[in-house]
Amino acid sequence: MxxxxxxxxxxxxxxxxxxxxxxxxxxxxxxxxxxxxxxxxxxxxxxxxxxxxxxxxxxxxxxxxxxxxxxxxxxxxxxxxxxxxxxxxxxxxxxxxxxxxxxxxxxxxxxxxxxxxxxxxxxxxxxxxxxxxxxxxxxEPNDAKPKKGKESRNGRVVELTDSNFSKLVLSDEASQWLVMFYAPWCGHCRQLEPEWTRMSSISKDAKIGRVDCTVNTNLTAQFGIKGYPTIKLLNQGPKSASNAITYQGPRNANDILEFAKTHFHNIGPPLFVESTQDLEKYCSGPLCILAFLPQNDHLNQNLEIMTSAIKDNSRLPFKFCYTLANEHPQWESTLGLESFPAVVGLNVAKGIFSLLQTGFSERNLSTFVKTILSGKASAGILPGKLNDSANPRCEDL
Missing domain, CATH: 3.40.30.10 (Glutaredoxin)
Known part of the structure; x- marks a missing residue:
C-alpha cells in the first residue's frame, strides 16, 4: 500500500x-x-x-x-x-x-x-x-525511465536530472552547456527534438543536454521554467540558475549554436596537446594558439602566463593550447622552431601558421592574438603535414 x-x-x-x-x-x-x-x-x-x-x-x-x-x-x-x-x-x-x-x-x-x-x-x-x-x-517500470547520467539514445544529448545536474553541469566550469527544459506531451518540444539532436552532433564547443520537467521538478522550479520548451545557456565559469541566459530566437540548430558562440568566453587553463588527434580537435577552426614549453622549473610560471593571456582574450572563440618542448620533434621541425618557449598561431585545417616573434610574456601573447585577428600577422603555409613522431628523443638514445 x-x-x-x-x-x-x-x-x-x-x-x-x-x-x-x-x-x-x-x-x-x-x-x-x-x-x-x-x-x-x-x-x-x-x-x-x-x-x-x-x-x-x-x-x-x-x-x-x-x-x-x-x-x-x-x-x-x-x-x-x-x-x-x-x-x-x-x-x-x-x-x-x-x-x-x-x-x-x-x-x-x-x-x-x-x-x-x-x-x-x-x-x-x-x-x-x-x-x-x-x-x-x-x-512506471524501471526500464521505462530515462537513464541517469548517461547519454540518451539520441547521441550526445545528455539526460540531465535533479540528481546529476550539479555534478555534470554546475561543476563543469570549463564548458558551455545548452539545456532544453521540456515536457514529453509538449508539441513544440517534439518539433524541436530533431534540431536538438542534430545540434548535439555538430556542436564543437557547447555541450547539449535536456531536462524532463515532468520528472525533475526541482530543476524546473530552480530555473523558473514557466513554459515549454525553454532553452537555457550556462556559460563557462561558475554556473547557477541566476546567471543562466534564456534563448528566445528561432528554434533551429544553427541559430541556437550561433547564440552560444556569441556568448562564448575562454576561462583557461590552456589545454594540453599530445597528439595530432588533439591538434585536429583544437586547432582546426578557426585556429589555436599553441605554445611549446620547456620542462623545467619555469613550466608552471609559463602556464600561469598563458592562463592570464586567456583571461585577457576570453571572448575569442579559439583555444589556447600547449605541449612540451622536444616531445614532438617533427612538429617543431615543420614549424621551424629552434628555441623555447615558442608560440604559434595554427590552423591545421587550412594548413597555415604564424610564429610569435617576440619574447614569451602575457603582454606579447595578447598582442600576438590581436595582430592575428587584425590580419596583420605574418602567416606561412605548413610545408608538410604534422605527424606524431616515431623517432626517439635525445634522452632515449
Missing part, C-alpha cells in the same frame, strides 16, 4: 516550540518545526508547503482555506504547518504566503512553487493531481 503523501503548510515565524496561532489544537493542520518538519518531508511521498508570517494579513485570510483543505484531505494527505524563520530562508521564500510542493523519498526532496488560487478547492485539486502523478511515476 502506498505510503500517504504529506502536505506540509509551513507557516514562518520565529516560534518553534508552540502551535501556530492560526491553527488550533482541533485543526487538521499539524504544526511542525525544525527537525520534525525535516523528518516529515524526508519520508516517502510529497509535501505541499505554505510559508507564512503571523503578522501577514493575506496569511490570516488564507488560513481558513488551508484548514478546510486539511479537513478534506484527512486520512488521505496530511497537512502540516511549520512556523520557522530558518526554514523560510533555507527555501528561498520571498513573500507570504508562499506555497511549495516537496516531492521525494530522501532528505533533499524536489521543490516546486505553487502558483494556483488561494482557495481550499484549488489546493485540494493540486494536491490530488500531485498524488496521482507521484503514484504513476512509482508504478
Amino acid at each position: 502506498w505510503r500517504l503523501l504529506t502536505i506540509s503548510f509551513l507557516l514562518l515565524n520565529h516560534s518553534s516550540d508552540v502551535l501556530g496561532a492560526l491553527y488550533g489544537p482541533t485543526s487538521n493542520v499539524k504544526v511542525l518545526n525544525g527537525d520534525a518538519f525535516k523528518k516529515a518531508i524526508s519520508s516517502e511521498g510529497v509535501a505541499i508547503v505554505e510559508f507564512y508570517a503571523e503578522w501577514c494579513g493575506h496569511c490570516k485570510a488564507f488560513a481558513k482555506h488551508v484548514d478546510e483543505a486539511a479537513k478534506i484531505l484527512k486520512n488521505v494527505i496530511p497537512v502540516i504547518a511549520v512556523d520557522d524563520a530558518t526554514l523560510s530562508s533555507q527555501y528561498n521564500v520571498k513573500g507570504y504566503p508562499t506555497v511549495k510542493i516537496f516531492q521525494g523519498e530522501n532528505k533533499t526532496p524536489d521543490v516546486v512553487e505553487y502558483n494556483g488560487a488561494r482557495t481550499s478547492q484549488d489546493l485540494v485539486k493540486f494536491a490530488m493531481k500531485t498524488l496521482n502523478r507521484y503514484i504513476k511515476q512509482k508504478a
Whole structure:
C-alpha cells in the first residue's frame, strides 16, 4: 500500500516550540518545526508547503482555506504547518504566503512553487493531481525511465536530472552547456527534438543536454521554467540558475549554436596537446594558439602566463593550447622552431601558421592574438603535414 503523501503548510515565524496561532489544537493542520518538519518531508511521498508570517494579513485570510483543505484531505494527505524563520530562508521564500510542493523519498526532496488560487478547492485539486502523478511515476517500470547520467539514445544529448545536474553541469566550469527544459506531451518540444539532436552532433564547443520537467521538478522550479520548451545557456565559469541566459530566437540548430558562440568566453587553463588527434580537435577552426614549453622549473610560471593571456582574450572563440618542448620533434621541425618557449598561431585545417616573434610574456601573447585577428600577422603555409613522431628523443638514445 502506498505510503500517504504529506502536505506540509509551513507557516514562518520565529516560534518553534508552540502551535501556530492560526491553527488550533482541533485543526487538521499539524504544526511542525525544525527537525520534525525535516523528518516529515524526508519520508516517502510529497509535501505541499505554505510559508507564512503571523503578522501577514493575506496569511490570516488564507488560513481558513488551508484548514478546510486539511479537513478534506484527512486520512488521505496530511497537512502540516511549520512556523520557522530558518526554514523560510533555507527555501528561498520571498513573500507570504508562499506555497511549495516537496516531492521525494530522501532528505533533499524536489521543490516546486505553487502558483494556483488561494482557495481550499484549488489546493485540494493540486494536491490530488500531485498524488496521482507521484503514484504513476512509482508504478512506471524501471526500464521505462530515462537513464541517469548517461547519454540518451539520441547521441550526445545528455539526460540531465535533479540528481546529476550539479555534478555534470554546475561543476563543469570549463564548458558551455545548452539545456532544453521540456515536457514529453509538449508539441513544440517534439518539433524541436530533431534540431536538438542534430545540434548535439555538430556542436564543437557547447555541450547539449535536456531536462524532463515532468520528472525533475526541482530543476524546473530552480530555473523558473514557466513554459515549454525553454532553452537555457550556462556559460563557462561558475554556473547557477541566476546567471543562466534564456534563448528566445528561432528554434533551429544553427541559430541556437550561433547564440552560444556569441556568448562564448575562454576561462583557461590552456589545454594540453599530445597528439595530432588533439591538434585536429583544437586547432582546426578557426585556429589555436599553441605554445611549446620547456620542462623545467619555469613550466608552471609559463602556464600561469598563458592562463592570464586567456583571461585577457576570453571572448575569442579559439583555444589556447600547449605541449612540451622536444616531445614532438617533427612538429617543431615543420614549424621551424629552434628555441623555447615558442608560440604559434595554427590552423591545421587550412594548413597555415604564424610564429610569435617576440619574447614569451602575457603582454606579447595578447598582442600576438590581436595582430592575428587584425590580419596583420605574418602567416606561412605548413610545408608538410604534422605527424606524431616515431623517432626517439635525445634522452632515449
